[in-house]
Amino acid sequence: xxDGKLYLAGQSDFSPAKLYLQAGxxxxxxxxxxxxxxxxxxxxxxxxxxxxxxxxxxxxxxxFETKDNDAxxxxxxNNNQSSGFMGFVHILERNMALAIFSxxxxxxxxxxxxxxxxxxxxxxxxSALPExxxxxxxxxxxxxxxxxxxxxxxxxxxxxEQIRQHFFDTIVPLYQAEETPEFKLHFRxxxxxxxxxxxxxxxxxxxxxxxxxxxIELAQSQDEIDxxxxxxxGHVVGRHSLEQVIEGSAIVVAVSxxxxxxxxLADMGVGVGSFLxxxxxxxxxxxxADLFAYEHSLQAGINPASLGLILNRMEQDMLFDxxxxxxxxxxxxxxPKPDITTAEQDENNREGVLGYFSTHPSSAxxxxxxxxxxxxxxxxxxxxxxxxxx
Amino acid sequence: xxxxxxxxxxxxxxxxxxxxxxxxxxxxGIYYPWAKVRSRRYFYGNTELDNANFEYHATGKQLFVSxxxxxxxxxxxxxxxxxxxxxxxxxxxxxxFIFPWIIWRSLKFNFRMSSYRNVRFGFNGALxxxxxxxxxxPIAVIFAFVILIFIGITIGGGIESVSxxxxxxxxxxxxxxxxxxxxxxxxxxxxxxxxYVINGAHFGQGQFSADLEFKPFFIIxxxxxxxxxxxxxxxxxxxxxxxxLIVGADQIMTLGAQMQAMEQGAQPNALFFxxxxxxxxxxxxxxxxxxxxxxxxxxxxxxxxxxLDNTISFESTLQTGRFFSISLTNFILLIFTLGLAYPWAAVxxxxxxxxxxxxxxxxxxxxxMSKAGSxxxxxxxxxxAFDIDVGGIAF
Numbered sequence: 001x002x003d004g005k006l007y008l009a010g011q012s013d014f015s016p017a018k019l020y021l022q023a024g025x026x027x028x029x030x031x032x033x034x035x036x037x038x039x040x041x042x043x044x045x046x047x048x049x050x051x052x053x054x055x056x057x058x059x060x061x062x063x064f065e066t067k068d069n070d071a072x073x074x075x076x077x078n079n080n081q082s083s084g085f086m087g088f089v090h091i092l093e094r095n096m097a098l099a100i101f102s103x104x105x106x107x108x109x110x111x112x113x114x115x116x117x118x119x120x121x122x123x124x125x126x127s128a129l130p131e132x133x134x135x136x137x138x139x140x141x142x143x144x145x146x147x148x149x150x151x152x153x154x155x156x157x158x159x160x161e162q163i164r165q166h167f168f169d170t171i172v173p174l175y176q177a178e179e180t181p182e183f184k185l186h187f188r189x190x191x192x193x194x195x196x197x198x199x200x201x202x203x204x205x206x207x208x209x210x211x212x213x214x215x216i217e218l219a220q221s222q223d224e225i226d227x228x229x230x231x232x233x234g235h236v237v238g239r240h241s242l243e244q245v246i247e248g249s250a251i252v253v254a255v256s257x258x259x260x261x262x263x264x265l266a267d268m269g270v271g272v273g274s275f276l277x278x279x280x281x282x283x284x285x286x287x288x289a290d291l292f293a294y295e296h297s298l299q300a301g302i303n304p305a306s307l308g309l310i311l312n313r314m315e316q317d318m319l320f321d322x323x324x325x326x327x328x329x330x331x332x333x334x335x336p337k338p339d340i341t342t343a344e345q346d347e348n349n350r351e352g353v354l355g356y357f358s359t360h361p362s363s364a365x366x367x368x369x370x371x372x373x374x375x376x377x378x379x380x381x382x383x384x385x386x387x388x389x390x
Numbered sequence: 391x392x393x394x395x396x397x398x399x400x401x402x403x404x405x406x407x408x409x410x411x412x413x414x415x416x417x418x419g420i421y422y423p424w425a426k427v428r429s430r431r432y433f434y435g436n437t438e439l440d441n442a443n444f445e446y447h448a449t450g451k452q453l454f455v456s457x458x459x460x461x462x463x464x465x466x467x468x469x470x471x472x473x474x475x476x477x478x479x480x481x482x483x484x485x486x487f488i489f490p491w492i493i494w495r496s497l498k499f500n501f502r503m504s505s506y507r508n509v510r511f512g513f514n515g516a517l518x519x520x521x522x523x524x525x526x527x528p529i530a531v532i533f534a535f536v537i538l539i540f541i542g543i544t545i546g547g548g549i550e551s552v553s554x555x556x557x558x559x560x561x562x563x564x565x566x567x568x569x570x571x572x573x574x575x576x577x578x579x580x581x582x583x584x585x586y587v588i589n590g591a592h593f594g595q596g597q598f599s600a601d602l603e604f605k606p607f608f609i610i611x612x613x614x615x616x617x618x619x620x621x622x623x624x625x626x627x628x629x630x631x632x633x634x635l636i637v638g639a640d641q642i643m644t645l646g647a648q649m650q651a652m653e654q655g656a657q658p659n660a661l662f663f664x665x666x667x668x669x670x671x672x673x674x675x676x677x678x679x680x681x682x683x684x685x686x687x688x689x690x691x692x693x694x695x696x697x698l699d700n701t702i703s704f705e706s707t708l709q710t711g712r713f714f715s716i717s718l719t720n721f722i723l724l725i726f727t728l729g730l731a732y733p734w735a736a737v738x739x740x741x742x743x744x745x746x747x748x749x750x751x752x753x754x755x756x757x758x759m760s761k762a763g764s765x766x767x768x769x770x771x772x773x774x775a776f777d778i779d780v781g782g783i784a785f
Contacts, residue, residue: 007508010760012594014442014507049428050402052435053443063508089428092409099405102412103730109415 002075004066006030019056019064021075028064036060045076047086050093119284122246126239131179141204142186153187155213160187163216163225171229174296181207181236185229189213199314203232205241218317223302224310227293231307234292240285287366294373298382304373391705391748396741398436400734406432407733423457424450434504437744440755447510448503486525494520501591510760515590523582531575538567573611580607580688588696594758596699602692610687618680625672633665675718682714693747701753708746716742 006017006028017030026043028036036058044057054072056064066072092098153160164185172183190198190212199214209232211225219225235241294304376384410425427450434446470477494517501513542564581604588600686708693706720735 010509010594012507012509012758013756049431049435050398050406052432055445065508089409089413092412093405096405099408102408106408106411106415 002066002068002071004064004068007063007065009061009063014065017064019066028058040076045072047084048073048090118247118250119243122243122250125246126242129242131181135206142208142210145210146188150188150190150210150212153189153213155187155216159216163187166222166226167229170300171226171233171296174230174300175233175237177237183207183209183233183236186210187213187216199317201228201232203235205236205239207236209233209236214317215314218313219310220313221306223297223306226300226302227297227304227307228310230293230296230302231289233296234289235285237292238285238288240289243285287369290366290369294369295384298373298377298384304370304377308370391750392440393707394744394747394749395438396436396737396744397438398432398737398741400737403432403737404733420454421450423453426450426453433740439506439749440751442507442755445505446503447505448499490520490524491517493524497587497590505760506593507755507758508760509594509755509758512592512761513587513590514592515586519586519590523586527578527582531578535571539564573615574608577604577607577611584692588692592761593698594760596702596758598696598698599700600692600696602695606691607688610684610691613687614680614684617683618676621676621679622673625676629665629669629672632668674721678717678721679710679714682717683710686710686713702749702751702755705748705750706746707748708743713742 002019002021004017004019005014007014015031017028020027020029021040024040026036026038026040030036038059042059046055046057048054048069051067051069053065053067054069056066056072058064092102167183167185184207186208188210190200192198197212197214199212199218201209201211201215203209209229211229215228216225219228290307293307297304297306373384406428410421410428413421414425427446427448430446430448434444437444467481470481494515497513497515501511504511581602585600585602588598588602591598686706687710689706689708693704697703716738720739723731723735
């Protein structure tokens with residue numbers, strides 16, 4: 001006997017009721033109401049979900065509702081209705097071991113698709129798209145940067161012309177492909193504070209490469225400028241911006257499918273998650289651009305070590321050598337801490353050619369790559385096949 | 391007054407959620423509509439008022455058809471956009487024109503698929519009204535604003551005179567106007583959309599009704615603006631103080647440069663990392679608090695002005711502080727478990743939202759009957775593909 005309530009078809013009024021099931025038939029007694037009898041096959045039983053009230057629909061449309069889910073399950077165990085696919089789903093849901101097993105499968109699949117599936121897919125999509133997509137992405141980015149961040153260069157015309165000449169005559173021809181992007185070189189000043197300026201080089205998908213004055217000032221050799229420009233060309237050729245956009249949107253779609261019900265929570269999660277993931281991917285892109293720079297630098301006889309050197313100098317410049325901050329203020333401020341840090345960093349500075357990469361634990365791959373190309377360069381090779389590690 | 395009650399729990403929902411994800415992955419996304427139905431049924435089915443629960447009736451099959459349609463439309467949109475960027479602009483305009491229809495359809499479907507005590511809800515708001523509220527009104531506001539600016543510039547004698555004294559006199563009221571225009575727009579949008587949704591909804595033969603005004607919504611938004619300015623200043627001071635204590639004044643100046651270096655892939659100095667992290671943390675917290683405030687106040691106003699059949703009335707007891715603390719701890723929990731705590735977070739938030747709804751039904755819920763056959767057939771076959779949550783009333 002199962003206790004519950006009986007609602008007449010489509011009505012909110014109900015009366016307490018008892019359901020008896022035996023030998024393929026049923027009897028339903030509703031208080032102050034008639035008794036219904038019939039065959040068990042005439043009942044439609046809703047599939048089980050957690051412990052929410054179970055509905056059994058009678059042939060006349062009235063509904064018997066009970067919270068005694070277990071009694072229903074055992075009474076209808078021989079009846080095919082409560083099994084089927086959703087019955088199977090409920091067995092999965094009830095089983096904690098299976099749930100834990102599902103966690104591992106889910107994590108495994110999610111990890112694998114982020115680690116290999118997504119980069120491969122977005123790479124394929126990015127290379128399949130026409131050049132116009134790449135151009136569209138650049139849009140007015142340079143105008144925007146000019147308006148908000150960059151100022152006109154203070155380098156003299158002669159130096160600019162010299163660098164540009166060298167870039168187009170020697171560096172650009174290194175990359176030969178069917179569809180070569182049209183590279184353009186722009187000189188800009190990126191101001192920081194009162195007197196400082198930021199050393200940087202950046203590439204837009206359209207092939208526009210921007211180098212800042214401070215970067216040119218910091219570069220101590222032609223090789224250093226060349227290899228950074230090659231690195232930026234690597235970003236353009238690899239269509240990294242496009243890949244990043246595709247990856248970003250794929251992540252947003254995937255995450256909102258998993259966390260669909262409470263959308264604002266999902267928004268927050270997506271924001272933080274995609275920030276972390278995209279910084280992970282951009283590391284991969286940096287390594288790819290490095291590879292491009294190293295490979296072509298060997299052909300042109302540029303020392304691969306220049307990349308580590310100049311990047312290291314740029315970082316140190318950003319952190320500690322800004323003329324308007326640390327020097328002036330440290331005399332007035334009596335906190336000793338920052339000075340010690342600076343001294344330590346100076347030690348690191350002299351650590352060696354690959355200091356830049358080795359201070360970044362996550363870029364072990366980049367360091368190894370740098371070393372490999374450095375060896376090849378010293379042996380006078382123009383290509384550097386990957387040596388087999390055992 | 392009787393409060394709604396939620397009987398679900400995080401662990402039970404966790405098992406449902408993880409199986410949903412697993413099956414969605416294994417079937418390459420095909421299972422998704424069925425997964426959504428199971429989640430919804432779980433939340434509705436565990437929501438009780440006066441010992442009777444709510445129910446969600448849509449089937450995976452219904453949602454599947456519309457899910458496929460939505461996917462095809464989306465694929466066409468993306469595909470066409472890549473090859474002919476011009477046409478994708480036209481498609482976007484087209485979408486703007488069908489948006490009110492989508493809202494209207496979603497409302498009809500979602501109300502129709504919900505029931506309480508064996509009686510279905512429904513929605514009989516007019517389609518034309520949806521166009522007026524979700525398309526006509528926003529367009530009218532944009533036009534009015536453009537005209538206002540145009541008039542301002544003409545009277546002021548062109549943009550050049552803005553720097554002169556005459557221009558400045560005009561710029562100040564314009565500025566104040568723009569500052570007020572933003573909350574005014576959203577207050578008006580709240581009034582129109584909530585009135586549309588509530589007055590169109592029915593439970594069986596009983597009609598919901600509400601007469602919401604512009605002013606209370608506007609005051610809530612103005613207070614929220616004031617609150618966010620105040621809290622932002624406080625957060626700014628707190629972060630500044632923290633940064634001063636941790637890294638010292640001289641290095642704060644190079645903060646921008648450090649962030650720049652980080653974007654280039656540099657390893658951040660641990661102390662700076664703490665400072666940057668706390669900037670984000672403080673401002674996320676401020677944003678959450680203001681959103682919680684708006685939600686609590688809006689809901690209290692809307693509920694207390696809503697009746698069913700003029701005999702059943704509602705009240706919201708949702709408190710800003712409590713809602714905020716649940717949201718914030720959920721957020722932290724989600725970050726530290728990489729999203730695995732989502733089911734517990736969702737249940738906590740839903741439980742508080744539901745249990746802070748009170749219903750006064752002196753004559754009870756007897757005597758209601760589902761309206762049979764009055765809905766059009768399309769509503770039964772085609773589900774709600776676009777997941778639009780109009781009005782944001784967590785019911």
